[in-house]
Amino acid sequence: MAEVEAQNGVGGAENGSKVTPAVFAAVKPWLVVEAPKANDAVQFYKAAFGAEEVSRVNHPKRKADQELPLVLSAELKLGSSSIVVSDLTDDLSSPVKTAVTGSLFCLETEDVEAAVAKAVEAGAVSEGEIAEGEGACCGGRVGKVKDPYGNVWLICAPAKKCADVAA
């Protein structure tokens, strides 16, 4: 019953996998916003979260007589992470046409109150009180804001580890 057909020379990986895992550098969340608001969203993430724009590619098929170029992708650096912001278009070649809006993100910071206040100042809506969180991401204090593009950002202070509790 435990016999396997080893003589077939198939693969050889322990769990039957024939494919070597790839190595990934990082995950970049891709936020899709209703066109043509991607540029506004980029400005918002700069103002609210201090994101820095690293690069931008506009949509090549946008007609010249249209006022605003659509954003194919704008990459923003936010802490050690990157996010990508795009206008949602019905162009068949766009990689983002299947996406929905309304994603959820966790942002870690030592100063939850200031971060929530800054985001609200930039146009986000605070949802609920700042509270003690639960879970891997939000083990400490956590606030929640919704941005004008439908995304929810949990703003979390990391839980104090035993060694970190000084005073």
Next chain:
Amino acid sequence: MAEVEAQNGVGGAENGSKVTPAVFAAVKPWLVVEAPKANDAVQFYKAAFGAEEVSRVNHPKRKADQELPLVLSAELKLGSSSIVVSDLTDDLSSPVKTAVTGSLFCLETEDVEAAVAKAVEAGAVSEGEIAEGEGACCGGRVGKVKDPYGNVWLICAPAKKCADVAA
């Protein structure tokens, strides 16, 4: 802390900002899956993308007689990034009750073909051909897979920069 008008939702970042920007460590995308599939999703991300589980917190209010504990948050390391996976519940205290499923992510790797093959082997569905991408994230070759939980992953090789083109 400076007082801000939290209710009007109008950006005031450009002129008269009263709030110092907070410093963020990183962005963690939070993926919400239909309960109780979060554990399956964690296993999938391990198999498909080589993610490592860093920590997990189960739902504290889950009844003891129920078979599977619901996942409040499981944090996975994927390259230099982290993602958080949760079961979607109707618990009012859950931070993820407002989220939708079906987010979009970009994963950078040098070997797009192997990465797509590995993800498909683990249960993802490949969408379309591997193609030359456009945009800040996908300047090089790009494949696209949809995972069993409704999320779309663009698997991208970074575009060759002039200095990188050796042969």
